[in-house]
Amino acid sequence: MNVITIENKDFLLKIRSDGSAESLIHKATGRECLDLSTPSKLFSITQDRPFNNEIKLAYCNKRTEFEATSVRRDGDKLIIGFDKVLFQAVVTLKITDSYVSFTLSDYIIPECAFRDLCMTPPPITEFRLMKLNLKKLKNFGQWLNVMWDDQVAVNLLATSPYERIDSEKTPSGRALTADAVRGIKLLGAGTALIVSSPDTLLDRIDALEKDYGLPKGVEARRGKYINTSSYWVRDLNPSNLDRHIAYCKAAGMKLMLIYYKSIFVEERGYRHCGDYFLQDCYNGTEGLKAMLDKIRAAGIKPGIHFLHSHIGIKTAYVTPKADPRLNKTILFTLTKDLDEKDDVIYVDRSPEFAPMHPQTRVLHFDNELISYESYTTTPPYRFEGCKRGHWDTEPQAHKAGTVGGISDVSEYGATSIYIDQNTDLQDEVGKKLADVYNLGFEFVYYDGSEGVNVPYEFHVPNAQYRVYKLFEKEPLFCEGAAKSHFGWHILSGGNAFDMDDKNLVPTEEMLKPMIAKFPLNQAPHTAKDFTRLNFGWWDYFKDNQPDSFEYGTCRAASWGCPVIMKGVLEAMDANPRTADVLETMKRWEQAREQSLFTDEQMLAMRDPDREFHLLRLKDGSLKLTEYFPVTDARSALRAFVFTEGGYSYAVMWHRTDKGILKLSIPDARLLDSIDGEETAICENGFILENRVYLKTSLSKEELSLALKNACLD
DSSP states (O other), X not given: OOXXXXXXXSEEEEEETTSBEEEEEETTXXXXXXXXXXXXXSOEEEESSOOSHHHHHHXXXXXEEXXXXXXXXXXXXXXXXXXXXXXXXXXXXXXXXXXXXXXXXXXXXXXXXXXXXXXXSOOOSEEEEEEEEEEOOSEEETTTTEEEOXXXXXXXXXXXXXXXXXXXXXXXXXXEEEXXXXXXXXXXXXXXXXXXXXXXXXXXXXXXXXXXXXXXXXXXXXXXXXXXXXXXESSOOTTTXXXXXXXXXXXXXXXXXXXXXXTBOOOSTTTTTTTOXXXXXXXXXXXXXXXXXXXXXXXXXXXXXXXXXXXXXXXXXXXXSOOTTBOEEXXXXXXXOBOTTOOOEEBSSOOTTSOOSTTTOEEEETTEEXXXXXXXXXXXXXXXSOBSSGGGOOOOOBOTTOEEEEEOBOTTTTOEEEBOTTSSHHHHHHHHXXXXXXXXXXXXXXXXXXXXXXXXXXXXXXXXXXXXTTOSSOOSOEEESOOOGGGGTTOTTOBBOOTTOTTTOSXXXXXXXXXXXXXXXXXXXXXXXXXXXXXXXXXOOTTOOHHXXXXXXXXXXXXXXXXXXXXXXXXXHHOTTHHHHHHHHHHXXXXXXXXXXXXXHHHHXXXXXXXXXXXXXXXXXXXXXXXXXXXXXXXXXXXXXXXXTTEEXXXXXXXXXXXXXXXXXXXXXXXSSTTSOOEEOOTTOEEEOSOEEEEESSOHHHHHHHHHTOEEX
């Protein structure tokens, strides 16, 4: 059997003439990457049913996959034939030092293939661009679609937003797959294969991104600000700007993420998403630009947080005439004329799967939205209890034969409707957002990214990309609320966890356990995709404590991840420990910049059951120490003990106010920092409010016992 050899400087791929993979060798190590115990065909096509008449008569009419049976090479082309199919596909190779790409470029269709069939051939539903059965390796990155260990990485990725990239488990490893899909893109769709050392994988992807004009995900991941935490604000305006800047700088943060409600007119929920009218306080774009200039002048880079795929129910896209480009999840045809007052709507098929949540029971016909109470699933099919002119749309007559359907109302509060991504509405809305971004924003958070129509693996990243392409300057990095394969190039900052969700973190004390449960648990999985996540949106309470924020940012730093801290002026002003919280964050941001931690320390910091504290020494330098809680999280006295330089220390503060701490330790001394000026402890105790350090020659255990028995009045 003939063998086709495809190679670059990193790897050698051998394809048998029957379309099966014979070998995939990583040259630097000589390792065979394929699982040869489960041979498979690299290429195949799928049809919804057989179309050639003789094949249709012989086989079941169902979705059918036809595997490759022949492959030959003609220059930079692979000519591929398939089982029981009378046409061939042409795949064009692009061989570079960094990758090899495979692009479906043409078909070879003989006249006899679809004789007497009035159709545009070939009737392909999916074309499998590549399937690689790989040996099991230590790591698998689902987002990037990469298998790797400490010596080799095998990455099969898309060359455009249009391919479906996936994988499946095999008995001895995992199969990486890339498909072109009808309705998204067939001809011109491609995939790239990279086989390299893990240390050079990002270099190879960087070359691919530049060759194909993709967002520069690698450059962003290597950028200065990729692991910098953000100060998030939802109520920013020129009148409170100075206060927010002061809090942001006190936390040592160099990024300020500005929620769209600080910029655009909005009310409860997402009711005005899509219109994106600037608030009056800016007096036009020049006022907003001036605010961004002031933020940058303070040494802070501004970012914008928006919802790009949501259309609010109070916008001109909904009322008084609903835009036909709003998405509909299930389509129906009217079987009877409908006047402006009819409360029963007759349709051509069963509404069995129509939503029944009271806030999402909405129909869209022509330019009218109509709510309903119930429906029938037996003929004549109908919606009953209909109320016309829902969400202030204009009631109108609709003729029998009109096609409409279920409005794709957002499940998040039912205050917006999703865009039909197959229309140009996303580009129209994206331009409004990009015009504002181009005033001087420097990074982006794509909220609500899951709010698109199927197929999600295509529309989630492509909706982001449609906005991204309108930015005049590429963002320093992007984050988002949902990800799919192509979005790896866009969301160089990954996703952020909703630690501000009141169901997850209803009180300050729940922050630590929820950080351990969610972002800390996910961080090692995201690292397998050669990227990081964001440890989340941390709400600010009137009783937030520095140890909670230290626990979270310590865990984030241990995986090279940032956090997002919400700037809530009312809570920050009211919390007596805000200065200590912000100083804690400032220390950890400084430590990130300095790459302060050893590998051993990073591993220790990942343990959810251990707690660590950053000491600031008199000269301004930082030192990591492990400390141990002495008091309960709800105790007025918050105290942790540690040892340093032959002495025992307690770092302690009053949780919510101030009081007299009565403590009997003869040689105890109070310090602002562990090597700062010492002050003798008063006989009757001392006033405890902000965070201080206590130094003694007692053992750590003796100090802990003394603190547990201390009285705080």
